[in-house]
Amino acid sequence: MDDERAAPATAVLVNGQRREVRTEPDTALLYVLRNHLGLKGTRFGCGLGLCGACLVLVDGLAAYSCDTPLWAVQGKEITTVEGLGTADQPHPVTRALIARQGAQCGYCLPGVIIAAAGLLGRNADPTDEEVRAALDGNLCRCGAHNRIVRAVLDAAAELRAGPA
Amino acid sequence: MNPPQGIALPPSLVAHPRPGDWLRVLPAGVIEVRPGKVELGQGVLTALAQVAAEELDVSLARVRMMPAVTGLSPDEGYTWGSLSVQYSGAVLRLICAEARGRFLAAAAARLGVPEDKLTVADGQILAPNGRASSYWELAGAGLLDQPATGGYQPKPASAYRVVGASLPRLDLPDKLTGRPRYTHDLSPDGLCHGRIVRPPSRAATLAHLDPAAALALPACSRWSGTEASSAWSPSARRSRCAPPTGCAPAPAGSAVRPCRTPRTCRTSCARPPPRPLCWPSAAALLLPAGSPRRSRQRTTGPAAHRGTRPRRHAD
Numbered sequence: 001m002d003d004e005r006a007a008p009a010t011a012v013l014v015n016g017q018r019r020e021v022r023t024e025p026d027t028a029l030l031y032v033l034r035n036h037l038g039l040k041g042t043r044f045g046c047g048l049g050l051c052g053a054c055l056v057l058v059d060g061l062a063a064y065s066c067d068t069p070l071w072a073v074q075g076k077e078i079t080t081v082e083g084l085g086t087a088d089q090p091h092p093v094t095r096a097l098i099a100r101q102g103a104q105c106g107y108c109l110p111g112v113i114i115a116a117a118g119l120l121g122r123n124a125d126p127t128d129e130e131v132r133a134a135l136d137g138n139l140c141r142c143g144a145h146n147r148i149v150r151a152v153l154d155a156a157a158e159l160r161a162g163p164a
Numbered sequence: 165m166n167p168p169q170g171i172a173l174p175p176s177l178v179a180h181p182r183p184g185d186w187l188r189v190l191p192a193g194v195i196e197v198r199p200g201k202v203e204l205g206q207g208v209l210t211a212l213a214q215v216a217a218e219e220l221d222v223s224l225a226r227v228r229m230m231p232a233v234t235g236l237s238p239d240e241g242y243t244w245g246s247l248s249v250q251y252s253g254a255v256l257r258l259i260c261a262e263a264r265g266r267f268l269a270a271a272a273a274r275l276g277v278p279e280d281k282l283t284v285a286d287g288q289i290l291a292p293n294g295r296a297s298s299y300w301e302l303a304g305a306g307l308l309d310q311p312a313t314g315g316y317q318p319k320p321a322s323a324y325r326v327v328g329a330s331l332p333r334l335d336l337p338d339k340l341t342g343r344p345r346y347t348h349d350l351s352p353d354g355l356c357h358g359r360i361v362r363p364p365s366r367a368a369t370l371a372h373l374d375p376a377a378a379l380a381l382p383a384c385s386r387w388s389g390t391e392a393s394s395a396w397s398p399s400a401r402r403s404r405c406a407p408p409t410g411c412a413p414a415p416a417g418s419a420v421r422p423c424r425t426p427r428t429c430r431t432s433c434a435r436p437p438p439r440p441l442c443w444p445s446a447a448a449l450l451l452p453a454g455s456p457r458r459s460r461q462r463t464t465g466p467a468a469h470r471g472t473r474p475r476r477h478a479d
Binding site: 035039040041042043044047048080081082085087090094097098101103104105106107109110113142 | 204205206332333335336337339340341342343344345346348349359360362363364365
């Protein structure tokens with residue numbers, strides 16, 4: 001719903017689709033995604049760019065959407081967790097997390113999936129340590145960390161092996 | 165069937181004795197189960213689905229777990245203390261055993277076969293003479309309307325096939341693919357506009373809030389602001405927040421670099437913020453005309469752990 005009727009229209013490219021939103025240019029990307037575009041997969045965690053729950057890919061790099069104003073993503077390609085894979089064909093990281101049951105509450109996981117997808121986009125064969133370093137900015141207080149790391153390594157192996 | 169000796173009905177079942185409050189059989193062959201406990205990541209929906217599938221002799225795929233909704237679901241109090249399987253599971257075990265027994269009795273009468281000659285296979289009730297019925301065929305008979313008696317013996321643990329198995333959690337695919345599953349994903353019926361407005365930093369207080377644009381929306385004519393946290397008191401709302409200071413310069417080549425220290429500005433360091441941002445401390449709700457000013461939640465505790473009144477998207 002566009003609540004700021006008087007605000008200028010801004011075009012954003014989200015999950016391969018060009019969408020138009022009316023809001024102030026300094027609105028956090030997170031709120032544009034959740035409120036204006038109805039993409040609820042990206043989570044509000046801390047609102048301070050510290051916990052990683054709100055991560056999205058901006059031109060392939062993980063960025064905190066809670067701390068990124070709308071004007072800063074003009075002309076850039078935004079990918080949210082909804083844009084990774086489809087319902088029938090989830091992203092390999094998502095599939096591996098389900099297979100490993102790498103979650104308790106699951107709240108942080110869209111951010112984890114984004115960070116992991118970003119990592120695998122630039123490093124097809126990460127070590128255990130590299131995965132842990134890449135996910136260092138994703139806080140999970142449930143304690144699913146080791147399952148998550150193993151799932152990311154599974155997904156990397158699957159991606160290297162190519163389509164089944 | 166012999167009533168279990170000396171077993172008191174679980175408190176949740178005493179409070180909500182109608183099996184139909186917990187269980188619904190849909191004509192399409194789906195078993196809707198509605199516990200009063202909430203999935204918080206402990207996997208309880210999956211565990212309770214296993215209990216229901218076990219006692220009803222149906223596959224897990226037929227069981228649809230419904231979200232707890234205030235005013236509709238059985239009131240099982242808070243979801244706390246690792247008690248969900250103990251309380252809700254105990255109820256479902258008895259309810260489902262009783263439902264199975266009632267369906268079997270009805271099928272026996274319909275098929276003209278003694279009850280103890282009938283078997284249940286994935287909800288199909290089979291007679292030795294080849295005739296058959298099913299839970300869903302008998303669903304319209306009101307068999308779940310009478311209060312539970314506790315007089316139907318659940319299975320012994322030695323007969324378990326589904327309970328005790330470590331199964332993938334039913335809620336995870338939604339949570340991992342971004343489908344709405346959490347309280348802040350709610351879109352309550354009748355809400356024409358709603359925003360949770362959060363402060364950009366610890367020191368921020370509400371300076372002003374202009375609901376005019378939202379009030380101009382069709383059907384939006386009432387304003388209802390709800391304080392999100394007592395830490396930001398209404399008396400502090402009129403004070404101004406400090407202008408942003410201390411943004412570190414953006415690293416070379418970095419298009420989007422969130423400001424890190426100190427946390428006083430709300431925007432990227434790649435350019436100075438256009439103006440000081442003062443964020444409200446309230447979770448603001450605009451309700452349609454005629455709505456009660458406050459939602460009629462019957463709970464006073466933390467809503468996140470209760471079945472909340474608004475309907476969820478999915479659970």
